[in-house]
Amino acid sequence: MLIARRxxxxxxxxxxxxxxxxxxxxxxxxALARVGESLGGSVIQRSPDSVRxxxxxxxxxxxxxxxxxxxxxxxxxxxxxxxxxxxxxxxASALRALYLTLAMAAPLPWLIAAAVEILRWFFDRLFSxxxxxxxxxxxxxxxxxxxxxxxxxxxxxxxxxxxxxxxxLEDEAVWLPRLYLYGAAFTGAMLLLFGLADLLRVLNDVLFxxxxxxxxxxxxxxxxxxxxxxxxxxxxxxxxxxxxxxxxLARSNWLGVxxxxxxxxxxxxxxxxxxxxxxxxxxVSSGLDAFLRLILAVPRNAxxxxxxxxxxxxxxxAIPFAGFWIYHRVVMLGAAPDExxxxxxxxxxxxxxxxxxxxxxxxxxxxxxxxxxxxxDLLLGGTRTVSVSSLFWRDDVARFGSFALVGAAAWxxxxxxxxxxxxxxxxxxxxxxxxxxxxYITLAASLVAILVSLAIVLYRAISxxxxxxxxxxLASALSPTLGIAIVAGALFAYHLIVLRRDLAQREASGPxxxxxxxxxxxxxxxxxxxxxxxxxTQLPEGYRLERDGSARQRPTLTATTHVTPGDEPQSxxxxxx
Numbered sequence: 001m002l003i004a005r006r007x008x009x010x011x012x013x014x015x016x017x018x019x020x021x022x023x024x025x026x027x028x029x030x031a032l033a034r035v036g037e038s039l040g041g042s043v044i045q046r047s048p049d050s051v052r053x054x055x056x057x058x059x060x061x062x063x064x065x066x067x068x069x070x071x072x073x074x075x076x077x078x079x080x081x082x083x084x085x086x087x088x089x090x091x092a093s094a095l096r097a098l099y100l101t102l103a104m105a106a107p108l109p110w111l112i113a114a115a116v117e118i119l120r121w122f123f124d125r126l127f128s129x130x131x132x133x134x135x136x137x138x139x140x141x142x143x144x145x146x147x148x149x150x151x152x153x154x155x156x157x158x159x160x161x162x163x164x165x166x167x168x169l170e171d172e173a174v175w176l177p178r179l180y181l182y183g184a185a186f187t188g189a190m191l192l193l194f195g196l197a198d199l200l201r202v203l204n205d206v207l208f209x210x211x212x213x214x215x216x217x218x219x220x221x222x223x224x225x226x227x228x229x230x231x232x233x234x235x236x237x238x239x240x241x242x243x244x245x246x247x248x249l250a251r252s253n254w255l256g257v258x259x260x261x262x263x264x265x266x267x268x269x270x271x272x273x274x275x276x277x278x279x280x281x282x283x284v285s286s287g288l289d290a291f292l293r294l295i296l297a298v299p300r301n302a303x304x305x306x307x308x309x310x311x312x313x314x315x316x317x318a319i320p321f322a323g324f325w326i327y328h329r330v331v332m333l334g335a336a337p338d339e340x341x342x343x344x345x346x347x348x349x350x351x352x353x354x355x356x357x358x359x360x361x362x363x364x365x366x367x368x369x370x371x372x373x374x375x376x377d378l379l380l381g382g383t384r385t386v387s388v389s390s391l392f393w394r395d396d397v398a399r400f401g402s403f404a405l406v407g408a409a410a411w412x413x414x415x416x417x418x419x420x421x422x423x424x425x426x427x428x429x430x431x432x433x434x435x436x437x438x439x440y441i442t443l444a445a446s447l448v449a450i451l452v453s454l455a456i457v458l459y460r461a462i463s464x465x466x467x468x469x470x471x472x473x474l475a476s477a478l479s480p481t482l483g484i485a486i487v488a489g490a491l492f493a494y495h496l497i498v499l500r501r502d503l504a505q506r507e508a509s510g511p512x513x514x515x516x517x518x519x520x521x522x523x524x525x526x527x528x529x530x531x532x533x534x535x536x537t538q539l540p541e542g543y544r545l546e547r548d549g550s551a552r553q554r555p556t557l558t559a560t561t562h563v564t565p566g567d568e569p570q571s572x573x574x575x576x577x
Contacts, residue, residue: 006079006090009072010099016069017103021148023061028144030054033137080163091163094172100163101176103156107149108184112191112233114145119229127221168254175264181241182268188237189272189324193279195230196320202227204316208309266348269328270355276325277359281410283318285363285402287311292398347434350418354438357414361442363407365487369449370400373483380475430502439502442495449488453481 030051076099079090090096121139160177163169202224248259259265290310332352374393422429429435460477522528536545 003095006093006095009075009079010095013069013072013076014099014102016065016072017152018106019061019065020069021107021152023058023065025141025144025148026054026058027062028147029137029141030058032140032143088167091166092169092173094170094176096163097160097169097173097176100156100160101180104153104160104177105180105183107152108187110145111149111153112187112237114142114149115233115236116229117142118146119232120225123225123228124221127225164255168258174255174258178259178262178264181245182264185238185241185245186268186271188234188239188241190275191230191234192238193234193276193320193324195227195232195234197317198223198227199231200316200319201313204309204313208306208312266332266351269332270351272324273328273332273352274355274359276321276328277356277410279321280318280325281359281363281406283314283321285367285406286314287318288402288406289399290314292401293395296394296398298395298398346421346428347432350421350429350432350434353414353418353421354434357411357418358438358441360407360410360412360414361491363403364405364411365407365446365491367400367403367405367407369484369487370480371397371404371483372486373480376482377476377479380479426505430505435502436499439495439499443492443499446488446492446495449484450492453485453488456481457485 034051076090076096080087080096082090118139121142202220206220245259245265248255249265250256251259290307294307294311329352332348374397377393418429418435457478460481520528520531522531532545539545
């Protein structure tokens with residue numbers, strides 16, 4: 001099939017399929033709503049004219065779109081089943097993969113929203129015997145969307161599975177559905193995590209009581225229904241797609257090999273780890289913040305309930321994110337040796353280590369800078385700490401001090417692992433690209449913070465010399481930026497020292513080289529030495545050809561002769577790495 005014809009067929013098939021989905025889901029929703037009106041009794045009856053008008057519209061959509069989609073999809077399938085290279089080219093085409101990807105991805109948000117709506121309505125009725133999540137017509141439409149969208153996704157997923165079983169596909173034909181796979185898994189993971197977080201918040205309110213809502217009899221029903229519905233839908237979506245990804249990863253065919261080499265899979269893992277680490281540290285720091293507020297006698301916010309609730313809630317809300325962090329860390333670090341060589345496993349560990357270290361460093365840098373600014377203000381007698389508003393600086397110490405402590409713990413944990421790897425294999429670790437990226441990101445961020453804060457300090461000092469008056473004292477005006485400058489300067493100096501050590505080690509060990517193993521097949525009477533010498537003269541500048549062997553100065557090549565009984569000896573196979 002020519003490119004233009006293929007583009008036409010799949011474009012019309014996609015447009016007509018969308019019309020079919022719209023018409024069919026609305027027809028099902030209309031039918032379910034009418035059944036609900038007949039059985040419910042209390043449902044508001046719609047006028048017959050309105051029902052007939054909608055029925056006419058949706059039937060017209062189906063009459064027009066369904067034959068068009070069937071015809072064009074038949075054309076596409078007929079092209080796939082042609083014998084020889086024509087059918088193989090159609091099966092492996094990127095346009096076909098794009099159509100299948102869109103046919104699975106476009107209905108997925110509607111399926112998720114409809115499933116959440118149905119479960120929320122179900123749990124509303126279960127917990128409080130009162131539905132607060134929409135009308136009966138909306139529920140009917142949600143059920144219809146689930147049925148139609150689920151059938152469309154399942155059908156096209158089966159077609160995609162059949163296509164992959166026929167043999168290798170083009171790169172784009174593999175990449176596009178894989179993007180959908182991990183995008184759907186990420187969506188389900190986020191829905192699950194944030195749903196569980198809200199579920200644990202409700203549990204915390206039930207256990208410790210929130211006075212502002214305790215007077216309502218079923219105050220917990222609505223938030224519990226919503227959180228439970230989102231958690232279940234997220235679990236199903238993430239579980240199905242992630243389980244499929246793991247099954248694909250374990251295959252021994254071309255698709256399994258391609259999956260193990262995929263960058264999209266690791267991008268998904270790193271994205272989930274990053275979000276999980278960020279929100280885990282945020283939850284732990286919030287709990288520590290409440291604890292420090294209690295110690296520093298900062299008045300409690302009445303909306304947060306008791307001190308126990310304020311301390312415990314962020315910690316239990318962080319549990320799902322910490323669980324995902326641990327699980328994906330096991331996936332990242334545990335699965336690598338089984339699927340790839342040692343260099344890949346080491347690279348994955350580095351990315352994880354420096355990613356978590358960077359998040360922890362951001363927490364501790366921001367928190368330490370603010371707390372140091374408060375201490376500077378206290379030493380210089382600024383108005384931030386020696387006024388009637390001392391409550392504010394104690395509140396800041398609790399908040400940003402928790403950031404500094406939690407971030408420092410995460411950073412020291414991961415940086416210690418990085419330094420241990422340096423001690424084991426200094427050359428490989430110090431020359432790693434991931435480590436270099438971490439160092440340069442830290443140096444760039446620190447330098448920007450230094451420049452901005454010093455500019456502000458200089459601006460304040462010059463303004464004071466020129467007699468410009470400010471509300472607070474000069475010490476209070478300068479203390480926050482001085483704290484930022486000092487902390488950023490310390491981080492910049494330390495990481496610059498580390499970078500200089502890495503560069504010094506790299507210069508001492510010489511430039512890195514890429515080693516590629518080659519096979520030289522020569523006749524039995526060939527002059528191997530002369531041939532290799534001639535090959536060396538043809539190499540570009542910077543390239544080097546070495547003979548295989550333990551001694552690099554006078555090594556010898558190993559020649560293996562393959563002899564088949566009854567035949568003449570074949571040419572030796574010589575390995576040249």
